[in-house]
Amino acid sequence: MLFQRILITGANGLLGQHLVHKLGQVPGNDVLATGLQDSPRYAGGSCGYTPLDITNPEQLRAVFEDFTPDVVINAAAMTAVDACESDRDACWKINVDAVETLARLSRTHGTRLVQLSTDFVFDGEAGPYTENDRPHPISYYGKSKLAAENHVRKSGLTNWAIVRTVLVYGMAENLSRSNIVLWLLDKFSRDETVHMVTDHIRTPTYVVDLADAMERMVRFRRSGVYNLSGGELMSVYDLALETARVFGYRAELVQPTDSRTFSQTAPRPPRSGFIILKAQSELGWQPRTLSQGLAHLGVTLGLPTFA
Ligand SMILES: NC(=O)c1ccc[n+]([C@@H]2O[C@H](COP(=O)([O-])OP(=O)(O)OC[C@H]3O[C@@H](n4cnc5c(N)ncnc54)[C@H](OP(=O)(O)O)[C@@H]3O)[C@@H](O)[C@H]2O)c1
Numbered sequence: 001m002l003f004q005r006i007l008i009t010g011a012n013g014l015l016g017q018h019l020v021h022k023l024g025q026v027p028g029n030d031v032l033a034t035g036l037q038d039s040p041r042y043a044g045g046s047c048g049y050t051p052l053d054i055t056n057p058e059q060l061r062a063v064f065e066d067f068t069p070d071v072v073i074n075a076a077a078m079t080a081v082d083a084c085e086s087d088r089d090a091c092w093k094i095n096v097d098a099v100e101t102l103a104r105l106s107r108t109h110g111t112r113l114v115q116l117s118t119d120f121v122f123d124g125e126a127g128p129y130t131e132n133d134r135p136h137p138i139s140y141y142g143k144s145k146l147a148a149e150n151h152v153r154k155s156g157l158t159n160w161a162i163v164r165t166v167l168v169y170g171m172a173e174n175l176s177r178s179n180i181v182l183w184l185l186d187k188f189s190r191d192e193t194v195h196m197v198t199d200h201i202r203t204p205t206y207v208v209d210l211a212d213a214m215e216r217m218v219r220f221r222r223s224g225v226y227n228l229s230g231g232e233l234m235s236v237y238d239l240a241l242e243t244a245r246v247f248g249y250r251a252e253l254v255q256p257t258d259s260r261t262f263s264q265t266a267p268r269p270p271r272s273g274f275i276i277l278k279a280q281s282e283l284g285w286q287p288r289t290l291s292q293g294l295a296h297l298g299v300t301l302g303l304p305t306f307a
Contacts, residue, residue, distance in 0.1 A: 002028050002219070003028045003029075003030070004028065004029055004030070004070045004071055004218065005030045005032070005067060005068060005069045005070045005071070006023055006029055006030065006031045006032070006069060006070065006071045006072075006073065006218065007032050007034065007063065007064075007067055007069035007071070007072045007073070007111075008020055008023070008031060008032070008033050008034065008072075008073050008075060009034050009035075009052060009054050009072070009073070009074045009075060009076040009102075010034075010035060010054075010074070010075035010076030010077065011033035011034055011035045011040065011049070011075070012035035012036070012037055012040060012041040012042070012174075012176075013035075013075055013076070013079075013172075013175070013176075013177075014168060014170060014172050014175055014177075014179060014207055015075045015116065015165075015168060015207055015210060015211065016033070016035065016075040016076070017041070017042050017172040017173065018170070018172065018207050018208060018210070018211035019073060019075060019211050019214060019215075020033045020040075020042070020045060020047055021042075021045070021211070022211040022212060022214070022215045023211075023214075023215055023218065024045065024046055024047040026215065026219070031047040031048070032047065032048045032049070032050060032063075032067050032069070033045070033047050033048065033049045033050075034049070034050050034051065034052035034063065035049070035051065035052065035076075036051065036052075036053055036076075037051065038051050041172075041173055041174040041175075042172065042173040042174070043173065050063065054074070054076045054094065054098040054101075054102065055093050055094055055097065055098045057101050060098075060101055060102065060105055061105060064105045064108075064109050064111070068109065069109070069111050070111060070112065071111065071112045071113075071114065071218055072102060072106055072111055072112070072113050072114065073114040073116075073214065073218070074099060074102055074113065074114065074115050074116060075116050076094070076098070077094060077095050077116065077145075078090060078091045078094040078095055078141075078144075079141075079177065080177065081120065081139055081141045081266045081268070082264060082265035082266050084139070084140045084141035084144060084266065085139060085140045085141065085265045085266035086265055088140055091140060091141065091144050092144055092147075095141070095144035095145060095147075095148055096144050096147045096148050096151065099115060099148040099151050099152065100148075100151045100155075102115075103151050103152050103155035103157060103160070104155065106155070106157055106160075107155055107156055107157050112157075112159040112160065112161070112221070112223070113152060113155075113157055113159075113160045113161070114160070114161045114162075114163060114214070114217065114218070115148060115149065115152045115160070115161070115162050115163070116163055116165065117145045117146075117148065117149050117162050117163065117164045117165075118141075118142065118145050118164060118165065118166070119164060119165070119166040119167075119202070119229070119269065119272035119273065119274060120137060120139055120141055120142035120145060120268075120269060120272070121135040121136075121137050121142050121145055121146040121149065121164065122135055122136060122137070122142075122269055122272055123136040123137070123138050123269055124138070124201075124268070124269020124270040124271050124272045125269075125270070125271065126271070127201060127233075127269070127271040127272040127273045127274075128203060128233055128271075128272070128273035128274050128275050129227070129272065129273070129274055129275065130227070130274075130275045130277075130278075131164075131224075131225040131226065131227055131278055135149075138267045138268075138269060139266040139267055139268070140266065141266060142269075149162050149225075159221070159223050160223055161217060161222055161223050161224060161225075161226060162224075162225045162226070163214060163217070163226050163228050164225065164226070164227050164228070164229075164274065165205050165210055165227075165228050165229050166202050166203050166204065166205050166229040166230070166272060166273060166274055167180060167202045167203075167204045167205060167229075167236075167239075168204075168205045168206075168207050168210060169181035169182070169204060169205070169206060169207065169293070169297070170206055170207030170208060170293075170297060170300075171207075171297060171300050171301060172207070180204075180236070180239065180240075181239075181243055181294065181297065184240055184243045184244070185243070185247060185301075185303075187253070188243075188244060188247065188249040188253055191253070192253070193252075193253050193254075193255055194240060194253065194254055194255070195255050195256075195257040195261075196235075196236050196237040196239075196240040196241075196254055196255070196256065196257065197235065197236050197237060197256075197257055197258055197259050197262070198235045198236075198237040198238075198256045198257070198258055199235070199258045199259050199270055200235060200236045200259060200268060200269075200270055200271075201233060201234065201235055201236075201270065201271040201272065201273055202233075202234065202235075202236060202239070202272055202273050203229040203230045203231065203232060203233050203234075203272075203273035203274050203276075204229075204230045204232070204234070204239050204290055204293075205228070205229040205230045205287070206230065206287065206288055206290075206293030206296070206297070208288075208293075208296065209230070209285075209287040209288055209293065210228055210229075210287075212285065213226075213228045213279055213283055213285045213287070214228065216283040216284070216285055217283065220282075220283065222282065222283070226278060226279050226283075227274035227275065227276050227278065227279060228274075228276065228279050228285075229273070229274040229276060229287070230287050230288075230289075230290060230293070231276055231280075231286075231287055231289075232289060232290055233273045234290070237254065237256050237257075239290065240254045241254050242290050242291060242294065243294060245306065246291055246294040246295060246298070246305050246306060246307050247294070247298065247303060247304075247305055247306075248304065248305070248306050291307045292307065294307065295307035
């Protein structure tokens with residue numbers, strides 16, 4: 001059995017909670033969950049938890065010295081794209097400076113670093129993207145995530161991985177931010193109409209599948225860049241329509257629009273999405289289709305579905 005001590009940052013977030021759950025179930029894994037809060041936002045769980053603000057180098061150093069992780073997964077980030085555009089200092093501190101510190105500590109302690117990144121490192125002119133396509137971010141969030149990637153690559157670490165993902169949906173406990181599917185279900189349950197863009201193309205990712213792929217990456221000790229997302233390319237409008245269908249709401253609640261009608265603080269890549277052949281072939285991983293992911297989510301939420 002492979003014994004690994006795994007440190008997870010941002011453990012109270014959507015992905016973080018699923019990573020704690022997934023990696024904590026594997027015999028031989030000793031998982032330490034960390035987050036900004038004094039205690040975990042999720043109930044139960046057999047893993048240890050300690051508060052950790054990744055922008056605090058002293059706290060980071062203490063955790064590395066006390067826990068001596070074999071692997072660090074950095075799922076902590078400032079993820080609100082418009083907030084990153086308007087509060088650039090905070091964004092850079094969390095998304096870039098903290099990653100530089102994490103990479104330096106990982107190198108000193110011989111720790112593998114797995115850094116989460118995003119389709120927003122691309123401009124969205126030519127998606128879906130492979131791992132080898134050239135990034136060109138158009139938002140401050142995207143720039144910060146690319147700068148973090150570059151710190152990891154140039155840190156001198158011999159064993160690092162960058163996991164890029166896309167439009168993640170799913171359920172976790174007491175989240176500070178909602179996600180697209182939970183937001184849609186809330187609107188539909190109130191019989192409210194939503195206007196969804198037809199010109200933003202993505203490969204939506206079910207968080208349970210993402211955590212599964214990341215557990216494989218840790219187990220197989222993969223390094224380098226990996227695209228981990230759903231396998232179906234679709235517009236945000238089509239995603240909303242399918243959500244309505246699977247959860248039994250009227251299709252008329254979803255109205256098409258395009259991005260020119262929205263004024264958002266940060267620009268979004270129009271056509272992103274990923275080609276995931278590398279992950280499928282190297283990890284033996286197959287994400288659910290959107291309808292399968294929604295049906296699985298329905299079970300978690302205790303809602304009837306029509307997948
Ligand atoms: N969600 C998506 O659609 C998506 C798409 C592409 C890439 N990603 C990437 O995937 C990763 C995980 O995202 P997610 O969806 O799980 O986002 P999330 O739910 O917003 O989780 C991020 C977590 O980081 C925490 N955090 C923020 N600042 C911190 C700090 N200084 N120290 C420690 N923790 C801090 C947040 O705490 P609070 O809860 O207190 O705010 C939150 O719990 C991120 O790197 C993100 O960029 C996400």
